[in-house]
Amino acid sequence: MLIKEITLPRNLLQVSQATLPDQQITVLLGPNGSGKSTLLAYLATHLPECAYLPQQNQSYDALSVDDLLTLGQQRATSPLTIDIVTELELAPLLAKQVNQLSGGQQQRVWIAFILLQNAPVILLDEPLNGLDLRYQQRLLQLLPQLKTTILMVVHDLNYAYRVADWIWLVSAATLNEGQPSNIMTTTDLTATFATPVSLHQTVDGAVAFWI
Numbered sequence: 001m002l003i004k005e006i007t008l009p010r011n012l013l014q015v016s017q018a019t020l021p022d023q024q025i026t027v028l029l030g031p032n033g034s035g036k037s038t039l040l041a042y043l044a045t046h047l048p049e050c051a052y053l054p055q056q057n058q059s060y061d062a063l064s065v066d067d068l069l070t071l072g073q074q075r076a077t078s079p080l081t082i083d084i085v086t087e088l089e090l091a092p093l094l095a096k097q098v099n100q101l102s103g104g105q106q107q108r109v110w111i112a113f114i115l116l117q118n119a120p121v122i123l124l125d126e127p128l129n130g131l132d133l134r135y136q137q138r139l140l141q142l143l144p145q146l147k148t149t150i151l152m153v154v155h156d157l158n159y160a161y162r163v164a165d166w167i168w169l170v171s172a173a174t175l176n177e178g179q180p181s182n183i184m185t186t187t188d189l190t191a192t193f194a195t196p197v198s199l200h201q202t203v204d205g206a207v208a209f210w211i
């Protein structure tokens with residue numbers, strides 16, 4: 001596994017370097033206000049060739065969905081082989097204006113806009129915001145197929161555990177990183193979120209976090 005060493009801002013975290021595994025999914029976990037969005041915004045301006053989905057989307061609202069997705073495609077240096085419009089079921093929305101869509105529909109469109117750019121690094125700040133179960137599941141299946149380097153903020157521990165190859169856990173200006181089973185321990189999660197977290201193993205071996 002190739003690992004990118006990246007430099008982090010000293011004013012945000014006590015650690016100055018972290019690893020972003022190449023073509024893997026890294027999930028950034030941490031409490032509200034711990035600096036996850038700030039870190040992603042910093043990386044978006046310091047990592048070359050990355051596509052960035054902020055927590056609040058920019059306003060290209062007057063554009064049609066079709067035009068916005070075309071803009072995403074135009075930013076790609078090579079076209080994506082996966083059909084994102086089909087994967088995220090966007091065909092019925094193409095003729096509509098982005099600002100005429102529901103919150104969850106808009107989020108799907110913005111995710112598609114980012115993924116279509118086929119960037120070597122993708123930064124997603126809480127991409128699950130507004131997505132119902134069906135599209136959370138779609139994204140869970142879609143992201144690993146992209147085979148690109150992804151760093152995403154997720155609050156749902158179970159989703160994080162399932163999608164992540166690697167975890168960054170931020171808290172009190174520290175960053176602990178490693179494989180999900182090493183970092184997402186009940187002791188560390190309980191301490192990080194100042195909330196009791198327990199872990200249950202189902203009969204088929206799946207792991208479930210409970211709060």
Ligand SMILES: Nc1ncnc2c1ncn2[C@@H]1O[C@H](COP(=O)(O)OP(=O)(O)OP(=O)(O)O)[C@@H](O)[C@H]1O
Pocket residue numbers: 030031032033034035036037038039
């Ligand atoms: N626009 C801003 N101006 C001033 N301070 C800000 C601004 N945005 C965030 N902060 C501060 O920076 C710190 C980190 O915020 P950030 O949004 O990065 O946290 P976060 O971990 O993404 O939180 P959340 O889980 O709530 O999204 C917080 O203390 C916050 O108050």
